[in-house]
Amino acid sequence: MLDANLTAQLKAYLEKVTQPIEIVASLDDSAKSIELNELLGEITALSERISLVRRDDNERKPSFAINRVGSDIGVRFAGIPMGHEFTSLVLALLQVGGHPSKAAADVIEQVRNLDGDYRFETYFSLSCQNCPDVVQALNLMSVLNPRIQHVAIDGALYQDEVDARQVMSVPTVYLNGEVFDQGRMSLEQILAKIDNGSAEREAGRMRNKEAFDVLVVGGGPAGAAAAIYAARKGIRTGVAAERFGGQVLDTMGIENFISVQHTEGPKLAAALEQHVRDYDVDIMNLQRADRLLPAKGPGELIEIQLANGASLKSKSVILSTGARWRQMNVPGEEQYRNKGVAYCPHCDGPLFKGKRVAVIGGGNSGVEAAIDLAGIVSHVTLIEFDSKLRADEVLQRKLRSLHNVSIILSAQTSEVLGDGQKVNGLLYTDRVGGGTGHVELEGIFVQIGLLPNTEWLKGTLELSARGEIIIDDRGQTSLPGVFAAGDATTVPYKQIVIAMGAGSTAALSAFDHLIRSPLPLAETAEAEAEAA
Structure with missing residues (x-):
């Protein structure tokens, strides 16, 4: 099943495995079981730390578990995780095999401290670019905490099960037999849903943050470009995003991003986030802006109030909240969302x-x-x-x-x-x-089509009849110190490359605004004290 190039890459990855792994296959006589057995045999041959056994006692066939020998750490796949899910398979092998995750240390600790028994089931499709994030997050949780179990199920392979549970959208996640959520979710989003105190703890930390020089609201291509250009000026930069990557995360194939012949949305979003993290940028993910309070006068700060109750202050703000799929707004649409x-x-x-x-x-x-x-x-x-x-x-x-x-x-x-x-x-x-x-x-x-995510700005700054933020050729809005970029604005042609350019323009304009603006009162007092 694996071609020579993929086999060589996988062999190199499996050299990072430090703990012995046992793959336990549950098969029948179907063609898919034969195909899965072939794949597992090829994987086992690539590492002396991996063994393969067959136990046909699982209710889902074909399926297989990846277990750490001598422990209760493991994950399960019901199906053949190729396509978009091949990366999920590789990561599962590495993490069960002892290779550390790249997740933030505080997030890892939060997973380990979860109290309770959690049995997750995720229905995915091999063509779904939203599913791997969910599968990988829940797999990691089951590796970090033995009281968490996860099985990833190929909905196309288990059609009877999908019909019985009326699964009509992927990814669909069940927790302890009940629907937990649907759609793309990050590890942090999953934790926020099951760890009731996490939102308040995060709000408490955010309340103590110092004011930014540039605060970017939104983490899509425009927001990422703005953050990079601002950070390269050496000024204090923050990004508050409802989900970093924005609508790019929902984009399948991208073939018009100049110099890159083809990529996929989630890959580009991950690259954008990594590029931003290469700089000294304070990224605050899963944060939805609720209200913008303009500066009260020269030298005063702009305030962004968040849905979690916290507020962030900044000398300048770049709005890059993007857009979302337009709904039909007809009877029955909301009732049957994800049910057809x-x-x-x-x-x-x-x-x-x-x-x-x-x-x-x-x-x-x-x-x-x-x-x-x-x-x-x-x-x-x-x-x-x-x-x-x-x-x-x-x-x-x-x-x-x-x-x-x-x-x-x-x-x-x-x-x-x-x-x-x-x-x-x-x-x-x-x-x-x-x-x-x-x-x-x-x-x-x-x-x-699309709708701009600007409802929270109505009555604060000037919007077009379509709800887009009106900007000039420098990205300036109707409010001093507030700039905007990307699909939420009046810029024509909603394209990734255009949003990036607009984000860069907005950041350079914000910097120009800062160097031409009077110092805030507190900084003026400090400067006078130093001069004396």
């Missing part, structure tokens, strides 16, 4: 294998989603509000060549239908004839 209504075809598409789905939106993202899904599902209905598709012509030609795709134009989705548990159809209004149409289906993928 989805926003990521790459992640959730495999769960709808052989079923009927709709894609809402005829732009590039909608047509690309329909093409992608057509190879998995039985039928795709693309619904477009306009009288014509807006996607690139090459994409339209590809879409129209597919036998299992229907296109409905001049149609406005009016309601998501379901049986109380999951989606079973939708209604739309014919914008030409005025009648109502009904489509029977099992899934709906919404691809109708």
Whole structure:
């Protein structure tokens, strides 16, 4: 299964294993069990510290556990973790084998101190770029704390189980038999949900922080670029981000980032964060801004109030809060979110294998989603509000060549239908004839653009009719000392490379603002005392 290049890389990684590992396989006579047994045999042959045994006593076949010999430390995979999950497999082997994690020391200690028994199950798909973060976080937790157990389950391989539990979005995590959460989660986010005192402890630490020279709100490409450019000026820089990486984390393939022919969103987000951490930047992740309080006068500080109750103060602020998927805002959408209504075809598409789905939106993202899904599902209905598709012509030609795709134009989705548990159809209004149409289906993928994350700024600074932060060519907003960059602003063409450039511009403008501004009153007094 492993080609020569992958085998050589894995062999090099496994040299870092310091503790003996036993892989315990639970198999049957299926083709997938034969495939998994082949993979495990190849892995075992690469390290003398790894042994393979077979015990067909697990309820899920094929599956396998990776256990540290002589201990109760281990993780389990139900399926064949290739694709996006191959990295999860490698990390599991290393961490069970004694290689230390790169997680922050305080986070590791927090996991070890968790009191209670936690049995996690994560449903993933091999094409899901959001799933590895969750799988890897829970695997690490099970390695650090023996009272935590985790099994990662390939939903496409265990379709009956997925149907029985009505899993319609990945990753979906169960804790002790009950749904815990869905979607991308970091280790810190998982801990925040199960460690009730963590948010208050973090807020307490943040209240004691000194004022920043530049405080960046948002950790996407614009925010990362702004932080790097500010830190390179040698000034005190902080980043408060709801999730570092922003919407890039939800992006599958990136082929227009200049000098990089192809990458994936999570890889780029990880590289952005590592680059920021190479500088002296105070990164405060999982922090949602609630309110901006402008400086009261020259030399005064700007304040950002956070959802956890803490406040951060700074001489200048760069807003780079990005955007999110636009929702249809029709009856039934919220009720059936993650129960048939989805926003990521790459992640959730495999769960709808052989079923009927709709894609809402005829732009590039909608047509690309329909093409992608057509190879998995039985039928795709693309619904477009306009009288014509807006996607690139090459994409339209590809879409129209597919036998299992229907296109409905001049149609406005009016309601998501379901049986109380999951989606079973939708209604739309014919914008030409005025009648109502009904489509029977099992899934709906919404691809109708973005909304800026600026609701918390209304009434504070000037926003456009679309809710975007109005900026000039220097990134300056309507408030002195407050700059903005990226998809949350009026800058045209919402692209990663444009956001990075805008973030850099905003940071340089903030620095220029600082060197031309009067000193805060406290610093003026200190300077006068030194001069005397």
